[in-house]
Amino acid sequence: MIIECRLGRIIVERGALNFLEREIDRMKPSKVCIVTDNVVGKIWFDKVVEYIKGRDVEKVEVEAGERGKNLKTLTLLWRKFIDGGYTRKSLAIALGGGVVGDVTGFASSTFMRGIYFAQVPTTLLSQVDSSIGGKNGINFHGKNMIGTFYQPSFTLVDTKFIRTLPYEEFLNGMAEVIKYGIICDRKFFKYVEENFEAIKNREENVLNRIVEECVKMKVNIVLEDEREEGLRRILNFGHTFGHAIEKLSHYRIKHGFAVSIGMGIACRVAEKLTGFSEKSQVIGLLKRFGLPTTTRIEFKRIVEEMVKDKKAWYGKIVLVVPEEIGKVTVIEVEKTELARVLEEVMANA
Structure with a gap:
């Protein structure tokens, strides 16, 4: 299933990762990083990079879970973008669950007032809910108290991820x-x-x-x-x-x-x-x-x-x-x- 709308291109199917290289090429980004957490990254980062051979991709790893959804993580991402020479034409891909998607989306929406952003959700919760709709943010004296609305350029919902979930x-x-x-x-x-x-x-x-x-x-x-x-x-x-x-x-x-x-x-x-x-x-x-x-x-x-x-x-x-x-x-x-x-x-x- 492919949905084309102002929420970005959304592809839902087993094997949606096969579209990853095409979607990146369509955007022609100056740089690409994949933001993931220290649990998902160990399992999926290398496998996902296989789908985009021949392209330099930086791995940015953040703390897994809600405790990593904070200003410290947001600052880490901003610093990575600055140190890496990212511009408005650079792309940050969120590979993980809702927390990774939320912090990556927030960092992308605010750095230089907006760089390219994409979602590759790996949990059932993020596939059916948090990766769709453009909400992002961090916890600050409450759940999701600071954030923006910022739509990804594309979202790849590959249902094969669900089979590996605890x-x-x-x-x-x-x-x-x-x-x-x-x-x-x-x-x-x-x-x-x-x-x-x-x-x-x-x-x-x-x-x-x-x-x-x-x-x-x-x-x-x-x-x-x-x-x-x-x-x-x-x-x-x-x-x-x-x-x-x-x-x-x-x-x-x-x-x-x-x-x-x-x-x-x-x-x-x-x-x-x-x-x-x-x-x-x-x-x-x-x-x-x-x-x-x-x-x-x-x-x-x-x-x-x-x-x-x-x-x-x-x-x-x-x-x-x-x-x-x-x-x-x-x-x-x-x-x-x-x-x-x-x-x-x-x-x-």
């Missing part, structure tokens, strides 16, 4: 996959339910389909609302709670797992506030995959963090809650009201 990392991405069904496609949610075993076993044809469907949904949403002023906000389902949980866990809880907890909490809140009647079906599917739907972190602390979230408006907390599977709505809730509802609905969770 199962925990695969589950980390499945939370985002399930999210798409809840927010905008009931049939897709049903497909995930019905193909549970095939997905769990990572059967190629099923994996290809779920990744393609998620990418198409994300692209359609972002094309309508690139800067998150309206429709794109539905993609934050589970994230307002999730980001607070990530921070309070000192990022020991992975993003997808935190979002899964956030979706579980949001479904319970929606049952109370909007009359959502399919809570058990959503929470049941998350639990079936082995994803968490609640937390031991004190809810008062979570609410306090949510007030600081960049999506909070005029002192109110902005929540995405389901009305039914396949349809969500955005509501604004006072801090005290949310704390009261949480105490009530989570008492027996």
Whole structure:
């Protein structure tokens, strides 16, 4: 599947790396570097470079995980660009998961007010979500508090990467996959339910389909609302709670797992506030995959963090809650009201 749009050229298929040399040649960059982390780089850097033989490619390695998503890493990338003589016609390729994509995109968007940037996502989570749409940034007194919108020139989503993921990392991405069904496609949610075993076993044809469907949904949403002023906000389902949980866990809880907890909490809140009647079906599917739907972190602390979230408006907390599977709505809730509802609905969770 190839999508040509203002979000760049997006190629989704097993073997998408075969397009890497062509995409680079099309851009004619003055220099090329591949930014990766100290885990992915050991496995994939040399293999990826094989696809672009005859071209000098610099390897830039950053710390893996959310703890590396900071000003120190950003400064390291800027320094590499300066020392390497990079110009606006140079290309930085992010090879890795969401953290690598976020920091590489942010560094690329800000260095000389923008150099070429591309995404080669290697995790399920980054393939279906974070590599699409142009959001980037770093954590600074909160999740993704500093960042820009900056679209890559191309994104190569090669589903063969998924086969090599540790199962925990695969589950980390499945939370985002399930999210798409809840927010905008009931049939897709049903497909995930019905193909549970095939997905769990990572059967190629099923994996290809779920990744393609998620990418198409994300692209359609972002094309309508690139800067998150309206429709794109539905993609934050589970994230307002999730980001607070990530921070309070000192990022020991992975993003997808935190979002899964956030979706579980949001479904319970929606049952109370909007009359959502399919809570058990959503929470049941998350639990079936082995994803968490609640937390031991004190809810008062979570609410306090949510007030600081960049999506909070005029002192109110902005929540995405389901009305039914396949349809969500955005509501604004006072801090005290949310704390009261949480105490009530989570008492027996």
